Amino acid sequence: MRFGASSARAAGSAATATLALILISTSLAIGAAAPAAPPAKRGLSSVTATGKPIRAWINGVPDTGQFLPDTAVLARVDDHAITAREYVASYFNSYAEDRPGQDDAGRRSFLQSMIDKEVLDRTARAAGYTPTFEDRVALREHTERVLSNILYQRAIIDSASVTEADIQRVYDQYKYEQHFRHILFADLPTARRVRLDLVGGRITWKAAVAKYSVAHGDKGTDGDIGWVTRTALSYPTAEEVYALKPAEISQPFEVDGGVEMVQSVERKTVTPRLMSSVRSTIIRQIQEQRAALLSQRLYDLIAAQIGYAADSANITWACKFFPANTGFHGGPQGLDIVIDESVPEVPSTDTSRVLAHWKTGQITVGGFLHAFSDIPPIMRPNVSTPDGLTRQVANTVLEPYRAQAARERGFDKDPRVVAQIEMKRNQILVDHLYEDSVASRVSVLPAERRAYYEKNKPSFITYAKRDFATILRFSQPGADSVVKELKSGHTADEIIRADSLRGFKSGALHQMSEDEHGPFRKLVFEELKPGDVTTVGPGKDGGYAVVQLISVTPGRQLSFEESDAIVDENLRNQKSEAELQKLLARLRKRHRIEQEPERTALVRLVDPTL
16 A cells, blocks of 8 residues: 555544444435346346245345345344344445445444444443533534435425326327427527517517527527437426427527527427336436426525525636546546545635625635535535536525424424434544543554554555646547647647647646546556557547656655654554454443344345435
8 A cells, every 4th residue: 555645544544444333424325326136137037946036136136035124133232222224224324435345244343333333322421421512513513414404305305206197298208309499599588589579470480590599509500400309308408398399489498508499390200218118217307307496496495585695706716726526537447436635725815705695694715615624525516617616605505594494394303303413412422432532542652653664664655646648639530630740749738739729728738646546547557658649539529539648757755754644643543443442342341232143144235215
C-alpha cells in the first residue's frame, strides 16, 4: 500500500473498522445492487433438482423456502432480541464501505457487531453522560434530516402511486412513432402568443419558424425534427408531446436553451416491445415524474411561506469553485466511482456573499461551505453547475422548515423516525464512552512512530502521476490529422490553442494520479509511454479522442517528517482497536448474551428498500 493523501485517510479508517461497524449509520443505504439470478441459470427450470419450486433467486441462491422469516431471532442481549428483520435493516442502513461481505464470515461478524453495539448502548446509557452543546446541535440537525426524509417519503414517494391505466396509457404510445417539428423560442410570453396565432391561422408554421426560432442544428426546414420514438425522449418531454395527434400543437414548455413548442406532422404504427420487458421502466418513469412534481409543489409552498429567494448571480459565481468530477465514469472494467472529498477554498473576502435569503435569515457562501462539508463525501450532490448549487442551497435552507411541516403532519411519531433519532442519541453517548474508555488511554511515543516508519518505509511513497492531453475530432480523418501533427513535432497545447482561437474548445491537458480513476486511466498508466499517441473511438456521438501521454512523474519516498502525521494516526488507530476489544471483552461479561451465528446464512439478505 502506498500512502498518498487519500490513501492515508483510507488506512486510518480501516484501522478502526470495528467501531465504524458497531456505530451503525442511520443514513439511507446507498449503492446497493438489486440481487439477480446468475445469467447461466436464468434459462433453467424453475424447480430444483430436489423437486422444490424456486420462488426467486436471492444473491444467486434459489429460494425454495429455506430462508428464515423476519421474526426469527438470531441473538439476544438481556431482554433485547435481534431478529432477522432488524439484521437486514441494520446491514443496509450501514455505510456500504463499512459493511462486511455477504459470505458466512461477513454475516457472522456483522451479527457480532450488532451484539457489541447493544452492549455499548446499554453501557453508555447507564453511564449517565450529560449532552454537550455540540451533542445537542448534532442531534437537532439529525432529527431535522430524518423528519425531512420522512416527509419526502410520506408526502411525495408514497403519493406518487401508479395505476394499471397509467401504465397502459404510456405503453399504448410505444405502438407508434411520431414525425415532429418544433420551434424554440427565447421566452415563454412570445411562445404563448405565437401558439395562439398558429391555432387561429394568423401565421403559418414556416413563417413562425423563420421569425421566432432560435434553434440550431434541426434536421430539416421548418424546424423538422424527424421521426421520433417515445423512448428517445425524456419522460417529461414525452408527456408534453407524444399524445399529440397529427397537426396538433403542444403547449409551450421550458427546455435547456429556451421554450419549446412541438407539432405532430404524422404518425406511423410500429410493433412495440413486449409489455413485460418495459413495464418496470414505465412504472419507474411515472413515479419519478410524479415525485418531481409533488416535490416541486412542496418546495414552492414552503419557499412561499418563508419568503425564500435565491441570488442567481452569486450562485453562478460560486458554483465554479466546486469539483465536478465526483460521480460514475467509464473505465476499463466498466463504471468507476470517483469521489472528490475536497471542500473548495473560497477567498475570505467572498465568503460573505449571500446565496439566498428569506424573511428571517440568509445563507452565505461561508455558511453553505460549512453545511456542505458536513455531508459525507460519497453522498454529496454535484453543485458545480448553477442548477445543482441552486437545488442544494434550497435543500440546506428548507430542511428545518420541511422538518416542521413533518411535525405538523404528525410524522415525528412514526416508529421509523423515533428509532432513527434514538439510534443517533445512542451513538452520541457511545462516542463519549469510547472517548473516555478507549481514546483517552492511547498515546504514541516518538520512538514508536520512528520504528513504525522504518518498518513500513516502502509503503510511504507518493503516487506516481501522468500528464496527458486529449483532443477531440468528429471523424477518423480528423483524428488522423491530429496524430500526424503530434508526431511531426507540434505540441498538444499548440493544437488546442489553435482550435480555441477558431472558436472550438477541442481538448485539454490533464494530470492523473495513480490512485485516481477515469476513462483513460488504463491507457495512460499501462499502455502508453511518454510521447506515444493513440486514438480512441468512435464514441456514442461518433467522435474520436486523440490521446497523447506527455510525461511521467514517478512516486518518491516520503521522509519521516512528511509521514509523521500518518504514522501517528495509524498507530493510534491500532492501539484504539486493541483497547476497544479489551473493553468489549469486559462489558460482554456483564450481560446475558445468546446467539446463533450459523443462522445468519439463512437470512434473506436483500435491501428492503428495493
